[in-house]
Amino acid sequence: MSVVEGTDGELLGRVFLTRVVEPGDETGGRWVRELGVDAVVRRLRERGDPLPGASGKRWAGLLARAERAEPRSDLAAARDAGVRFVGPGTPQWPGQLDDLGDARPLGLWVRGGADLRMWALRSVAVVGARACTEYGAHMAATLSAGLAERGWVVVSGGAYGVDGAAHRGALGAGGATIAVLACGVDRPYPRGHTGLIGRIAEQGLVVGELPPGDHPTPSRFILRNRVIAALTRGTVVVEAAHRSGSLVTARAARRLGRHTMGVPGPATSGLSAGVHELLRQDAVLVTDADEVVELVGDMGELAPERRGPVLPRDLLDPAGQQVLAALPGRGTARPEEIALAAQTTPDDAIARLYELRALGYVERHDDGWKLTRQAMIPAQDVPEPR
Numbered sequence: 001m002s003v004v005e006g007t008d009g010e011l012l013g014r015v016f017l018t019r020v021v022e023p024g025d026e027t028g029g030r031w032v033r034e035l036g037v038d039a040v041v042r043r044l045r046e047r048g049d050p051l052p053g054a055s056g057k058r059w060a061g062l063l064a065r066a067e068r069a070e071p072r073s074d075l076a077a078a079r080d081a082g083v084r085f086v087g088p089g090t091p092q093w094p095g096q097l098d099d100l101g102d103a104r105p106l107g108l109w110v111r112g113g114a115d116l117r118m119w120a121l122r123s124v125a126v127v128g129a130r131a132c133t134e135y136g137a138h139m140a141a142t143l144s145a146g147l148a149e150r151g152w153v154v155v156s157g158g159a160y161g162v163d164g165a166a167h168r169g170a171l172g173a174g175g176a177t178i179a180v181l182a183c184g185v186d187r188p189y190p191r192g193h194t195g196l197i198g199r200i201a202e203q204g205l206v207v208g209e210l211p212p213g214d215h216p217t218p219s220r221f222i223l224r225n226r227v228i229a230a231l232t233r234g235t236v237v238v239e240a241a242h243r244s245g246s247l248v249t250a251r252a253a254r255r256l257g258r259h260t261m262g263v264p265g266p267a268t269s270g271l272s273a274g275v276h277e278l279l280r281q282d283a284v285l286v287t288d289a290d291e292v293v294e295l296v297g298d299m300g301e302l303a304p305e306r307r308g309p310v311l312p313r314d315l316l317d318p319a320g321q322q323v324l325a326a327l328p329g330r331g332t333a334r335p336e337e338i339a340l341a342a343q344t345t346p347d348d349a350i351a352r353l354y355e356l357r358a359l360g361y362v363e364r365h366d367d368g369w370k371l372t373r374q375a376m377i378p379a380q381d382v383p384e385p386r
Helices: 009-018 026-035 037-045 056-068 071-080 095-103 116-120 134-149 162-172 191-203 218-231 245-255 270-280 289-296 318-326 335-342 346-358
Strands: 083-086 108-111 123-127 153-156 177-181 205-208 234-237 259-262 362-365 368-371
Touching (some): 009 071, 095 218, 116 205, 123 134, 123 162, 123 218, 123 245, 134 162, 153 162, 162 177, 162 191, 177 191, 177 218, 191 205, 218 245, 234 289, 259 270, 318 335
Parallel strands (some): 123 234, 177 205
Antiparallel strands (some): 083 108, 108 205, 362 368
């Protein structure tokens, strides 16, 4: 596979610009949209007058970066690392990233053999706290494994905590996952996830906006989140405090018209406070992969109906249920008392009581009737009513 799809002037120019313009720079994106890649590169190479909207100070900084940019060297380093560059308009470019407008990536560096565009068409983001709880890690891994088993690609940021659990869940299920990094994809971050990101590159994809060897910064992490949101059909936040970066992903997803979902946690947990705030707004509560797929999937991909335990009275006809409900929780009652409580005649009540006795729900004690233990506990092994 070519290190750059259709190597030509524009794509080399985009590689050059990834070294000069920061991810998510809307001013730079507007220059590219209005003037074209070649014109912007030429102005920077020739140290021309500042482009519209650039102060003298900022333009000087861009020119200093442009002096050091060597796109062919970046492509050679990418080739050595098994990385390719995918630009807008090329066969593997995910068209949904165009929804970002002028904040759209100039291109993406991709590590791994899968087709990025095809994988992104059926993908869900699973994100959350880095310092997550055991519950958060369990939910992220279980939910991601379920999505992978259903043929969905799990997208996350490769970080510690929920991100790592989500990737591991998908990998463990033999499924597909994409890690979107805030640094060069040839230099995994965090270092402690070098092995995990290597596994993702083998079984899935590792992508990023920054050229080979580039390092992450706090702002790059935040801007990376818009790519996760735009790339996927929806974002699930598993655990997040009020100031969590994963909430940035969820808000970006909402602005882009994507589905926003949250996994509830304990009301006393600060790590679930941000998720609960999302749920109080317009995020949808989800608890498993079926519920996520019902929201983001195609028509007819419905989650199974949720039901509580089946009680003995659920299996009776309405008249039998009414008589059964009329018996006291403790002690016995005479047929006349039961008939009065069930709003029926004593003869009908007696007939129903004998039916209930045959089913093992009541028993007779002298002139009175009382509930059996079977009638008072959930019927664990009784089939659900049709």
